[in-house]
Amino acid sequence: MDDERTRSLIQFMAKEGLEPTPEEETKRKDVIDQLKQIILTWIRRVAWQRRLPKEQIPITSATILVYGSYGLGVYGSDSDIDALCVGPYFATMEEDFFIVLRNMLQSRPEISDIQCVNSAKVPLMRFKFNGISVDFPYAQLSASSIPDDVDLFSPYLTVADETSWRSLSGVMVNKRILQLVPHLENFQSMLRCIKFWARRRGVYSHILGFFGGVHLAILAAHVCQRYPNASKSALVSIFFENFSLWPWPKPVILQDSSMPFMPPDDRSLMPIMMPSNKFGWCNSNITSSTFRKIKEELQRGYLMTRDNGRADFEWSRLFEPFPYTKMYASFLRIFLTAPGEDELRDWLGWVKSRFKSLLLELEMVQGYCDPNPKEYVDDSAPGPNVVFYWGLSPNGCNLTDIVSVREDFMETLNKDLYTEGLSNRCKLELSIVESLQVPKSLQLDSGARKGSKACWRISDYNQEQKRRIYSRHLSQYVVGYAVPEPDYESGEW
Numbered sequence: 001m002d003d004e005r006t007r008s009l010i011q012f013m014a015k016e017g018l019e020p021t022p023e024e025e026t027k028r029k030d031v032i033d034q035l036k037q038i039i040l041t042w043i044r045r046v047a048w049q050r051r052l053p054k055e056q057i058p059i060t061s062a063t064i065l066v067y068g069s070y071g072l073g074v075y076g077s078d079s080d081i082d083a084l085c086v087g088p089y090f091a092t093m094e095e096d097f098f099i100v101l102r103n104m105l106q107s108r109p110e111i112s113d114i115q116c117v118n119s120a121k122v123p124l125m126r127f128k129f130n131g132i133s134v135d136f137p138y139a140q141l142s143a144s145s146i147p148d149d150v151d152l153f154s155p156y157l158t159v160a161d162e163t164s165w166r167s168l169s170g171v172m173v174n175k176r177i178l179q180l181v182p183h184l185e186n187f188q189s190m191l192r193c194i195k196f197w198a199r200r201r202g203v204y205s206h207i208l209g210f211f212g213g214v215h216l217a218i219l220a221a222h223v224c225q226r227y228p229n230a231s232k233s234a235l236v237s238i239f240f241e242n243f244s245l246w247p248w249p250k251p252v253i254l255q256d257s258s259m260p261f262m263p264p265d266d267r268s269l270m271p272i273m274m275p276s277n278k279f280g281w282c283n284s285n286i287t288s289s290t291f292r293k294i295k296e297e298l299q300r301g302y303l304m305t306r307d308n309g310r311a312d313f314e315w316s317r318l319f320e321p322f323p324y325t326k327m328y329a330s331f332l333r334i335f336l337t338a339p340g341e342d343e344l345r346d347w348l349g350w351v352k353s354r355f356k357s358l359l360l361e362l363e364m365v366q367g368y369c370d371p372n373p374k375e376y377v378d379d380s381a382p383g384p385n386v387v388f389y390w391g392l393s394p395n396g397c398n399l400t401d402i403v404s405v406r407e408d409f410m411e412t413l414n415k416d417l418y419t420e421g422l423s424n425r426c427k428l429e430l431s432i433v434e435s436l437q438v439p440k441s442l443q444l445d446s447g448a449r450k451g452s453k454a455c456w457r458i459s460d461y462n463q464e465q466k467r468r469i470y471s472r473h474l475s476q477y478v479v480g481y482a483v484p485e486p487d488y489e490s491g492e493w
């Protein structure tokens, strides 16, 4: 029976295209290879500018280390590439990475939509390389040259600063997970399934208080560690059993001898600890509503998979899209619009980074809210737009509540001086719609645009605010241009 279920699971995964095709793999590998070339040119340019001895310039190097779902080998067609740029002691983040390298990347035809998230806990650049999203943080080591096989676990590794440590943590956590799981292929296959399930059921979005990739990777690794001999299908069933019966807020901690004792995380409803020493707890935006939805979905998964002998079992039922319009009579419609696509992307990034406060407010007003992470486009509305539909509890808010919820949320959005300009040009409307009023063109399980992540984007319309940045080391040398940054904290980590 177990073999049969595993066979049908593998068939199902193939049918849904959960494994990348060889072309997709090659495309991503090319991105990494080309990025490596770019950063080699960059680091030599910086070495020259820093007046390093002539003979040292050709032998200095920087490298790229992949992590996230790409590093774990579980990426799907809509996953980004998470690539950490690791540079030597003389290449700084503020000047050489965010200005010199950004300008170099900007001049490449393959690269578009460059965004800088400078003030997040893990500062990063984000861009599209041949259409694939790349998250690109930076870590500075004390070495003069960084080989491709740099050993991040070496006791001799010295890191320039705390931010570099945080940036390295993603790679180290990934590497540790890969070391800790007993059967890599089974882990990867199970994690792909769980991520697909979470996306389909509307519980995959770190920013909206659901799971992010790292949370699911650790939960999957936890199951794999305890059941090293379980089949692929059994691992999926055990995942649901284990975590629907889990006595939250008991923390999920991998068996890892290098892990120090950590005081319990009493801030999160679902504490999940990262492996490897010193990285602590996974960040989470979970709220009481999203906690409830996650638990309900885990319970559903458990009920559907627990009976191994059920003849009428079909994997497709487990992965059915969450039927929002059947589940909720009314929705909060969040309508965002901007004069152009570029501004819409910035506006969307900014609003999304503040979504948690909207969610908390709605919970206060009406108890429960299910923030569907999908983004829709209303073709009948004029201008570029993005629409969200969040499920509301039956005794939902009335119109007056919505007016005050909007006012409070706009105040949150306007807290930053720089974005005030943005919110003058862009619009946000909140309204309550009945499920029957949801237009046909916006049927809730189709027509969604691919989710984009919250970020701040430096785009062409603020070119006029650019200022020259001179090198700290050669005062006459312009290293590039920068634009003013909002007081932005990425909602991601």
Ligand SMILES: Nc1ncnc2c1ncn2[C@@H]1O[C@H](COP(=O)(O)OP(=O)(O)OP(=O)(O)O)[C@@H](O)[C@H]1O
Binding pocket: 067, 068, 069, 070, 074, 075, 076, 078, 079, 080, 082, 135, 169, 170, 171, 173, 174, 206, 212, 213, 214, 281, 282, 283, 284, 492, 493
């Ligand atoms: N909340 C978080 N807490 C700690 N680390 C995080 C968090 N979110 C992201 N990271 C780090 O960034 C990496 C990449 O995150 P990302 O959001 O791209 O997810 P992912 O696992 O790559 O899944 P996806 O396929 O959706 O891209 C994670 O593997 C983790 O190292």
Ligand SMILES: [Mg+2]
Binding pocket: 068, 069, 070, 079, 080, 081, 082, 213
């Ligand atoms: Mg990723």
Ligand SMILES: [Mg+2]
Binding pocket: 068, 080, 081, 082, 135
């Ligand atoms: Mg990412």
